[in-house]
Amino acid sequence: MPDTSDAEGLTVGQASARLGVTVRALHHWDEIGLASPSMRTAAGYRLYTAGDLERLHRVVVYRELGLGLDRIRAVLDDSTADVPGALRAQRAQVAERIDRLQRLGAGLDRMIDAHENGLLLSVEQQAAIFGPGWNPDWPAQARKRYGNTAQWQQYAERSASRGPEEWRAVAEAVDGLDRALADAMDAGVTPGSPEANGLVDRHREVFASHFPLTRQMQVCLARMYEADPAFAAHYDGIRPGLAAWFRRIVDAAARAHGVDPDTATWE
Structure with missing residues (x-):
C-alpha cells in the first residue's frame, strides 16, 4: 500500500513520483474521469488528496495486472462487477501470452x-x-x-x-x-x-x-x-x-x- 500519511494536497508531479507513473498517464486518467484530483488551491491548481492517491494506487495495481482502463473503471465503480471473474479472464489471457512467448523463445x-x-x-x-x-x-x-x-x-x-x-x-x-x-x-x-x-x-x-x-x-x-x-x-x-x-x-x-x-x- 502507498504511504498516504503526507499525501494531502499533492500536485500531479508529486503524485507521479509517489506512484511511479508518468504525468502524462495521470493527465489521461483525469481526462477520462478514471482518477481525478479532488482539491483545488486558491489559485485554481488541482491537488490529489489521500483518497485520490488510494484510488490511483488501485488503478496502478490493476493496470499492472494487464486490465484495460474500461475494465478497471468497472472494477472500481460498479458494485455489481464480478472482480474475481475479471481477474480470471485476465489470468487466462496472460497464460495464452506466456504460451506464445514460450513458443517464440523455443523458435528463437x-x-x-x-x-x-x-x-x-x-x-x-x-x-x-x-x-x-x-x-x-x-x-x-x-x-x-x-x-x-x-x-x-x-x-x-x-x-x-x-x-x-x-x-x-x-x-x-x-x-x-x-x-x-x-x-x-x-x-x-x-x-x-x-x-x-x-x-x-x-x-x-x-x-x-x-x-x-x-x-x-x-x-x-x-x-x-x-x-x-x-x-x-x-x-x-x-x-x-x-x-x-x-x-x-x-x-x-x-x-x-x-x-x-x-x-x-x-x-
Missing part, C-alpha cells in the same frame, strides 16, 4: 542453433538419415567456411524449421537425383540435350532445399564438385567420371541461358 533457440551449427540433428540421426558416408563434421566445416554468407543464413532459416523427417525427404531427393545422373551418364546422355538440361534444372530444384541456386552459382558448384576431393570422391564413387560429366552438362545448360561458364561467379 532453434534459429540461433541453426545459424551456429547448421543441422539440428544428433550425430546418430545424421548417420541414419544421410548414410554411413556422411561426416558429422561437415556442417561445422561449412559454417566456418560460409557462415558469413547470405546463403548460409538462408540455409539456417530452412534448417531451423526441419526435423528428422523433413531432412529424410531432402536426403531421399538428393539420392534420387544422384541415381538419375548416374543412369543418364550410363545411357550416354549428351551435354546440352533436353534430358541433360532437365537434370540440371532438377539439380537446382533439389538444391533449393538449402538455398536458392542461380545458374552462375550452379556452374561454380559443379566446378567444385569436380575439383574438391571430398565431392569428387562422392560423385565418382557413384559412377567413375560422374563429377566431370555433371560439370559438363551444367556448363552446357548455362551457355544455353547466356551464362559463360568460364567467367561465372558466385552470384
